[in-house]
Amino acid sequence: MLSDAQEKRLAELLPKLREVRHDIHQHPEIGFAEERTQALVRTWLKDHGYAPRDSAKTGLIADLGEGARTIALRADMDCLPMQEETPLPYKSVHAGLAHKCGHDGHTTILMGVAAMLPTLGLKGRVRLLFQPSEENINGSGGKAMVEEGALDGVDEVYGLHNWPAYDKGEVRVCAGPIMAQVHSYSITITGVGGHGSQPQLCRDPIVAGAHLVTALQTVVSRGLGYEGGAVLSVGSFHAGKASNVIPGAAELTGTIRSFQPAVTERVLERLHEVCAGVASTFGVTVVPEVVPGFPVLVNDASCAETVHRVAERVVGKGKHSEEDLPMAGGEDFAYMAATVPGAYFFLGAKKPGESTPVCHHPDFDFDDDLIETGVRMMLGIVADRLA
Ligand SMILES: [Zn+2]
């Protein structure tokens, strides 16, 4: 709980933080190019008495306090390669770039935490991690920061994400797997092309591909038991250019999400079997290529319990749960939670009676009311762990 003086300080800070959030929103930057955002955060940290150092090219690390224990808090900073169509007064001025996942809000929350921390009288050390490139357009900033030693000497790490599919005012967190392992795949089908009037002389990759798309639907539904635990989606299917030509090749791409190594192994095994079966049925070659992405994001049980305990005070009893978790999204906080015990949690953002646009939707915008909730949650976690 904050003292009266700390409450006053937070109340003064919040309007300024809204301005900061709108400024970051207006100037979105893609992964590993967050130079303006980095400069803005660096100046803010220096103004509040920190000595930040650069990390993972466009990220920042700042420590405060001394002591036996170190608690790290992480925010992501990058935007998405999307055009801002939403008529906001602080609409993106960068063509083809927009903060449609709310990382502008996450960065602002951690800046607010940075401004409040010196008033807490810490009995340990807090490390603030401003991470670049979470959307993985140019690689993972979370992985890069871990590899550069950002978590050396850290006891626990915490991160959050706004989530408009969950009711505003709620905190959601669970122990164990909370977000999925992500694999992307591409499948190349090579047949024999020719004249559209002479199928008997061809090996049609479109027909083979159509059967492959259908057969892939059985990888999860027939390959796993009632407990399931995986998603396999086809995201693209390209073949041919002319109405009277049977093309020589077709290409499919897609994504696989899973939460357990054994399930992942089974899905990949069935994927390869289905590809081989379609190849022999239609006399084509089918070559799948699977590229592993983020690992499963696994919350430490005790850290998840900490988030529940703090949420009980910040958002109230009955407003924190494990409902609908784990979810099949991917998140590179997974690299951090795999390195030291940690917890990742969601702040609900769905307004009552509205269909609030979800993250990555063209009309998504971070809800500024979550700045206060996020700052209170992070401060609560620090106070709890360094008490
Ligand atoms: Zn995103």
Ligand SMILES: [Zn+2]
């Ligand atoms: Zn995000």
